[in-house]
Amino acid sequence: MIEIKQVSKLYEGKEAIKDVTLVIHEGSIFGLLGSNGAGKTTLLKMLSGNLIQDCGEVLIDQSHVFENREVKNRCFFLPDTPYFLANYTIMQMAGFYSHIYSDWNQERFYQLQEVFPIPFQNKIHKLSKGMQRQVAFWLALSTMPEVLILDEPFDGLDPVMRKNVKQLLIQDVSERKMTILISSHNLREIEDLADHVGILHKGELIIQKDLDDLKADVHKVQIAFKNKIPYGIYRGVQVLNKERRGSVIVCIVKGKKSEIESHFNQFQPEIFDMLPLTLEEIFIYEMGDIGYVIQNNLV
Secondary structure, three states, rough: OEEEEEEEEEOOEEEEEEEEEEEEEEEEEEEEEEEOOOOHHHHHHHHHOOOOEEEEEEEEEOEEEEEEEHOOOOOEEEOOOOOOOOOOHHHHHHHHHHHHOOOOOOOHHHHHEEEEEEEEOEEEEHHHHHHHHHHHHHHHHHOOEEEEEOOOOOOOOHHHHHHHHHHHHHHHHHHOEEEEEEEEHHHHHHHHHEEEEEEOOOOEEEEEEEEHOOOOOOEEEEEEEEOOOOOOOOOOOEEEEEEOOOOOOEEEEEEEEHHHHHHOOOOOEEEEEEEOOOHHHHHHHHHHHOOOOOOOOOO
């Protein structure tokens, strides 16, 4: 289990992370979302032991992470720009990791070439960005980590390879109870994988929820009336956004589905539908609710 307790981190006098508390249970996939500069990478680096927090605790299975070789041996951090030793081939890099990680699985390394069909003797720095990303996943999964920390992991992968990698991740979570913390701006990828999500903004964790619960709290409502819009229709519900599309009003409403249905039905609409939202839509409207909004300006 991952525990982040009241963690803060200063950079040049500015709080990159502000009093963040977060729990991620074993065998879950946690999606970390946030605006640019929200502090996501800083949080991942502290969790992987590459940075030390200024205050608070960062724990994996109740042990502190920073400078803890035993804990870091069970974790793998894949940064947004994977690092490889200069002029190393895939096989040489595998040999390096086999001496670093005690659970390195050579058999699995060979098996994964079926998924990542790149010759062992290829020098990694000569490969394309997408192929280097494949090598990074190949090596990471061969270390058999208990905790896998991913920062923008699918950047550069083609759709087929993204699907293959996601299947491997889900397999390891299912079979080995591996825990994954993944940060990505591609919210469709997060939606496909994660069972829990958190939204970080200006260093603060503003939301932490089960993904299904988060989707159950925000709804798209389409409503229309024969005559004019009734007075007080928006009172008593939390409307995050509304717009007219001809005679139809489209609202994004936060709250329980049954309460929203009951509220709007009392006005006897001619048309009333409630539609599911994507994670990207939820993110946009949740961020808009705290002032981080889309600007309708052309410069």
